[in-house]
Amino acid sequence: MSGQGIAQILVYAVVLIALAYPLGLYMARVYTSERFGWRWLQAIEQGFYGLVRTDGRREQDWKSYAKTVLVFSIAFSAVVYAIQRLQGHLFLNPDHLKAVPSHIALNTTASFITNTNWQYYGGEYTMSYLTQMSDLAVQQYVSAAVGMAVLVAVVRGLARRNAKELGNFWVDLYRSLVYILLPLTVILGVVLLSQGVPQTFSGAASAHTLEGATQTIARGPVALMIAIKQLGTNGGGFFNSNSAVPFENPNGITNFLELIAILLIPAAQVFMFGKMVLARRHAWMVFAAMFVVFAAGVAIALPTEQHGSQVLRASGVNITQGHGQSGGNMSDKEVRFGIANTALWATATTDASNGSVSGGHDAFTAYGGAVPLLNIFFGEVIFGGVGSGLYGMFFYIVLAVFIAGLMVGRTPEYLGKKIGAREIKYAALGALFVPTMVLALTALSIVTKSGLASVFNPGAHGFTEALYAYTSQSNNNGSAFAGYGATNFSAELGAVAMYLGRFAPLLAALALGGALAGKKTTPASVGTFRTDGPTFVVLLVGVILLTAGLMVFPALTLGPIVEGLSH
Amino acid sequence: MLRDLRSSVIAVVVLTVVFGLAIPAAVTGFAQLAFAHQANGSLIKVNGKVVGSELAAQSFAQPRYFHERPSATAPAYNADGTTFANLGPTNPQLAANVAKEAKAILKLEGPYNPGLTIHDIPVDAVTTSGSGIDPAISPAYARLQSKRVAAVRHLPLSIVKSLINDNTDDRSLGFFGEPAVNVLKLNIALDRQAG
Numbered sequence: 001m002s003g004q005g006i007a008q009i010l011v012y013a014v015v016l017i018a019l020a021y022p023l024g025l026y027m028a029r030v031y032t033s034e035r036f037g038w039r040w041l042q043a044i045e046q047g048f049y050g051l052v053r054t055d056g057r058r059e060q061d062w063k064s065y066a067k068t069v070l071v072f073s074i075a076f077s078a079v080v081y082a083i084q085r086l087q088g089h090l091f092l093n094p095d096h097l098k099a100v101p102s103h104i105a106l107n108t109t110a111s112f113i114t115n116t117n118w119q120y121y122g123g124e125y126t127m128s129y130l131t132q133m134s135d136l137a138v139q140q141y142v143s144a145a146v147g148m149a150v151l152v153a154v155v156r157g158l159a160r161r162n163a164k165e166l167g168n169f170w171v172d173l174y175r176s177l178v179y180i181l182l183p184l185t186v187i188l189g190v191v192l193l194s195q196g197v198p199q200t201f202s203g204a205a206s207a208h209t210l211e212g213a214t215q216t217i218a219r220g221p222v223a224l225m226i227a228i229k230q231l232g233t234n235g236g237g238f239f240n241s242n243s244a245v246p247f248e249n250p251n252g253i254t255n256f257l258e259l260i261a262i263l264l265i266p267a268a269q270v271f272m273f274g275k276m277v278l279a280r281r282h283a284w285m286v287f288a289a290m291f292v293v294f295a296a297g298v299a300i301a302l303p304t305e306q307h308g309s310q311v312l313r314a315s316g317v318n319i320t321q322g323h324g325q326s327g328g329n330m331s332d333k334e335v336r337f338g339i340a341n342t343a344l345w346a347t348a349t350t351d352a353s354n355g356s357v358s359g360g361h362d363a364f365t366a367y368g369g370a371v372p373l374l375n376i377f378f379g380e381v382i383f384g385g386v387g388s389g390l391y392g393m394f395f396y397i398v399l400a401v402f403i404a405g406l407m408v409g410r411t412p413e414y415l416g417k418k419i420g421a422r423e424i425k426y427a428a429l430g431a432l433f434v435p436t437m438v439l440a441l442t443a444l445s446i447v448t449k450s451g452l453a454s455v456f457n458p459g460a461h462g463f464t465e466a467l468y469a470y471t472s473q474s475n476n477n478g479s480a481f482a483g484y485g486a487t488n489f490s491a492e493l494g495a496v497a498m499y500l501g502r503f504a505p506l507l508a509a510l511a512l513g514g515a516l517a518g519k520k521t522t523p524a525s526v527g528t529f530r531t532d533g534p535t536f537v538v539l540l541v542g543v544i545l546l547t548a549g550l551m552v553f554p555a556l557t558l559g560p561i562v563e564g565l566s567h
Numbered sequence: 568m569l570r571d572l573r574s575s576v577i578a579v580v581v582l583t584v585v586f587g588l589a590i591p592a593a594v595t596g597f598a599q600l601a602f603a604h605q606a607n608g609s610l611i612k613v614n615g616k617v618v619g620s621e622l623a624a625q626s627f628a629q630p631r632y633f634h635e636r637p638s639a640t641a642p643a644y645n646a647d648g649t650t651f652a653n654l655g656p657t658n659p660q661l662a663a664n665v666a667k668e669a670k671a672i673l674k675l676e677g678p679y680n681p682g683l684t685i686h687d688i689p690v691d692a693v694t695t696s697g698s699g700i701d702p703a704i705s706p707a708y709a710r711l712q713s714k715r716v717a718a719v720r721h722l723p724l725s726i727v728k729s730l731i732n733d734n735t736d737d738r739s740l741g742f743f744g745e746p747a748v749n750v751l752k753l754n755i756a757l758d759r760q761a762g
Contacts, residue, residue, distance in 0.1 A: 244697025252744025
């Protein structure tokens, strides 16, 4: 690992914390103020509530909140699907693209409603500008805001005592969209634009190359979509090769900013949570646990990618870093990012449930590619998706507190609330449902002929492709070992994985929040397990590794580990 | 339930119009006014004709030009269909592709670089890029090609080297990313030099 690489990563961590902390405090204010913003902004906000016929001051209990989330998501699913199918007859289609095939449209609908952004399609040659901008990108805002809203509801459940209500979904949705996602997106979008990310309604450009050939150059309304795709832990790009494409990510500055955007809101939400439950030290410990796992991932992925793949080492070409090259495993990576930035990106994008890629994960080395896989398998709680990351982390926290309680023989407490059988059930369901589903779906996909048809690479790597596909979709990440191909079978199975993977934990989290809201708080005693010290960090990381890590280990041995040991 | 459905349908329409049409339209308008070059794809014109984009590789086969990295798109350097190669780290196809690329480079550059072996070929020269349209090569690969280009064009090596320097994007702000030589811009500069 070069000094330059380490320095870039350290700067990344410092800038991330420096931006996330104040943003977290701001977000707490956005959600807790009865009235927020200037008067004209409040008037617009009230206008929206009038349109959707809600009284912003009337709150919902967890069941009512969950019902609204589900109905809203189903209604939007219908529109997302319809626009893809009808794009050939609609406007903003300068390159005359036809309707998206039904199974791809189904998978893509699930993908964008659930904040996954798995791409079984090549954006620039499948989706019209209208579909990209008014369909998929709208979901990049909305699915992010739904996750943020649900998180705030769950956090209210932790903060309140003897309460039933968790908040008003429409208020939480609106404020996430308008006061958090929109300003950040416009700022980032304009900066990206200034660096070379296109934003135009004109169709593809045509060029006569220096050697006299004709080249068609795809473009479109890209910049704004890339900003929200990064900020909302979405990951679905305008172009097939995603953030590796220079039109999405032209240089070192954009790469750095897009990298910051991946983790910014999930990191800020940890501090927001600390402020809302009045437990800032505890929030720092949660942040520390996330950061430790993140740093460990970088520490594995970076040197293994720099070391190079078996094929490249055996080939005899020069993979040594220095003298004008970054060396290492440059397969499916871009020169302007090199190894350090691509490895950092791969780790960040899979810790968060972002899933955008700046290099091809399928071509990563065995262990370098195992880091993103493992990150996703942890359940997208290491920062995780906007909202969904932290509410997913609460499952592990409750389990950790429970285990600590068992060890000292006291009733477990969290933030002054006694954890009972009901809470443990919700937490266990939230933590274990998705990993179990991943293993089942992967098994199904490799024992059936229709499943095997999607596998691209031979041997153990092919198994990893399938494992990665269902891990990524079930956990709503959306990155891929992109050789894994779309068939009707894999597209439909993936759609099921994404919907269940999104809404099962979401409902478990709301139920947990609802259960905790109804409890009274008791002051901490000497027997209370402290959640604001380093012991808690160790315990929390341990619980994550033991629960999810042990579940995936047998599958890892069949894929990356076998491949890593082979020549 | 019906209440939620009615609210949802209204919200879906409002959000789609505002976030999917109004805001992107406003930003696009601003982009076309303030950053027209970038907003339209950073296209490069030579003698009034668009010859490419500074952000997309294009095919170079003639020995008088610097060549790009290999591309997995179909056809190669398709800026309307980006893709990875997706070949795993132990895939025999990857080994075959790398060997083929290396052989071609040895054949092309060998005559201008006496004693050239496969160990002198930088890895980016034989591997596909992520996008398939990576507009850049490493400074090491540019250096390897510089003697051929200078000889074919009857230019002093020092001039070719200084043109490489002129068209190298160093780390942004001296810090982020890796140094990268923009091949299209370099080749345009070479053509201007000769003319």
